[in-house]
Amino acid sequence: MTRLHNPVIRGFAPDPSMVRVGDWYYLATSSFEWFPTIPLHRSRDLAHWEYAGHVEGAVPGGSLAGVPDSGGVWAPSLSWDGERFWVTYSIVRSVGTPYFDVDTYISTSPILGFARTGAPPSEADGKWTAPRRIASHGFDPALFHEEDRLWLLNLQNDHRPGGRRFAGIVMTELDRETLSPVGGTHLLLQHERLVEGPKLVRRDGWYYLVLAEGGTGFEHGVLVARSRELTGPYELDDRPLLTSRDDPSLPLQKAGHGELVQTPDGDWVLSHLAARPVATPNGPRCTLGRETAIQAVTWDAEGWPRMRHGGPYPTIELDVPTPSDRSTPPNRSAADARLTADARPTADARSTPADRPATDARATPPDRSAADTRLTADARPTADARSTPADRPATDARATPPDRSSADTRSTAPDALTPTDRPTLTARSTPPDQPTPTDRPTPTDPPTPPAPPSSRPATPDDPLGWPWSSLRGAPDPSWADAAARGGRIRLRGRHGPESRWAHSLLAQRITEHRAEAQVTVEARPRTFTQAAGLVLWYNTEAYLALDLTWAEPEEEEQRGQQWRGAGRTVLSLVEREEFGTRQAAVVDVDAEGPLTLGATVDGSEARFWYVHGGARTPVGPPLDFSRLSDDYGSKLRFTGAMAGIHVVDLVDAAFTADFTGFRLTCGGA
DSSP states (O other), rough: EEEESSOOBOOSSOOOEEEETTTTTEEOOBTTTEESSSSSEESSSSOOEEEEEEEETTTTGOOOOOOOOOEEEEEEEEOOOOEEEEEEEEOOSSSSHHHHHEEEEEESSSSSSSSSSSOOOOOOTTTTOOOEEEESSSSSOEEEETTEEEEEEEOOOOOTTTTOSSSEEEEEOTTTTTOOEEEEEEEEEEEESSEEEEEEEEEEEEEEEEEEEEEEEEEEEEEEEEEEEETOOEESSSSSSSOOTTTTTOEEEEEEEEEEOOOTTOEEEEEEEOOOBBOOOOOOOOOTTEEEEEEEEEEEETSEEEEESSSSSOOOOEEOOOOOOOOEEEEEEEEHHOOOOOOOSSSSTTOOOOOOOSSSSSGGGTTHHHHHHOOOOTTESSSSOOOOOOTTTTHHHHOTTTTTTTTTSSSSOOOGOOOOOOOEESSSSSOTTOOOOOTTTTOOOOOOOOOOOOOOOOTOOOTTOTEEESSSSSSOOOTEOTTTTTTTTTEEOSOOOSSSSOOOEEEEOOSSSEEEEEEEEEEESSTTEEEEEEEEEEETEEEEEEEEEEOOOOTTSSOOOGGSSEEEEEEEEEEETTTTEEEEEEEEEEOOSEEEEEEEEEEEEEEEEEEEEEEEEEEEEEGGGGGGTTTSSSSSSOOOOOEEEEEEEEETTOOEEEEEEEEEEEEOO
């Protein structure tokens, strides 16, 4: 057996969609306004995942310029029909409005991923077809394949005044070649609680509809419905398959948006999103974004899926079968294996072996990590301190009411926004006189397991590739150049950091609550409209930036008369949050040579520094890193914190800076 530690894909990796083909599992996640679009990962044992490329060309025209924060590519769904991979997804161009302005697309690929094993790739290896727009009832589409027929599932959005923002789950048959609708649209289910993210699986003559329930915040969950007929009617289970909504002490919060997948041995697992909150005086905040986790599933006597360890709560650790020697060799790509007929999953999994017992002591083994299996003393949420945070407006509705999604909370009339209290974090998860329930993971204090690498160097032939990401468009040589520069990355400045069109930024995901980023920058700013530096980033209204820039002589007012030739080179530390920008510090520096900048993140706090005289010199006070999270502010937020480099030139768009030695280290004491 192999020990799996959740989250299996750490940092910003929400809305996972997983499929098995032969002995390989493939998983797609949302990318929102970031490129590369729709990151893909693969695994043979469910515990260890590697980056496997992305859906290139997912955005028609290659640009998301102008798309709002947390818009862009939402909730891709990955599937396999025995011959090719399919992905369907929505591009959302309006956030926080009644319309969403959604375009839903389908793309296919005969081979998923990219060849990096040394084996000669086929001409089609890793290529995705140009996306084709299909019926766009709402976001969170999914495909169901059965007997050479193709069905599109979708959320239905009713934008009209008084309409339900999440008006049910609908299904439409599509022609497999033209992707045009065949026949009418079927309403599968409506529910008083918000349901979205539909996925379908067939087992033992039942169609199981797996739904995301309760929005994407702390009320999130997975609910299942089933029917003997594909088009319904569907009956709902009387309990959630998965949720953490009613236990704020659990280390994995926001558990939801799941998909059931059968293993080669006939067992079942559930991929889902979750988040690890950090304690703040204003309640829990999930700075790492929503991450990808996996749970083991069994089936009860009535034929409903249940967590193998019992209860609806997500567990940090579980045992999964180690792949047998008969599996595809680890150095051989699934692309090269060519997926023989006996490795293709069928649409009907009715040949499932006998299910495992519902009780499974392996859910929380005694050697779990203290860092992962429970929240530390300063990072556990409780349900008894539910006041509105002091730094939020009283009308903040980010805590999703039970019957409404976080996406719905700001899409209705202001008088319909009902703030719902959200838990805060304290040192106690269970009162000392109350035994730990048997249907949830038992907290223990074992050694911390080794964390997956926080980042991998980009390959020499693609130095700006993964784990680098960029905003609203792929890196372009016109503004990001790493070719023939001996390991240097040169960025040309364009718009400022609040631009939704042309911000020259490269960033990597922060994957643990303790992290450190550093980089050496060489630049000669001559005006306050030029800047280059290190940034901790969430979105255009939430970032912390330490920039090399120009300022007036110290004794002069801030008047912008840089053309007189006077002035000084400074490090400027800027904090941006929803309600404005403030300069936290200004430090004179010698910019005649390279300058090393750094940022250290510890939970909810970030400290910036630079290297002077061989030693780290602090810049400004500690800053509130927790504002770089889904849970701060009054607007919808769906991504996660990143660390990166950026350059600005507001006047000439010609100023450049060279960066070397970027390093992001996540985890550790």
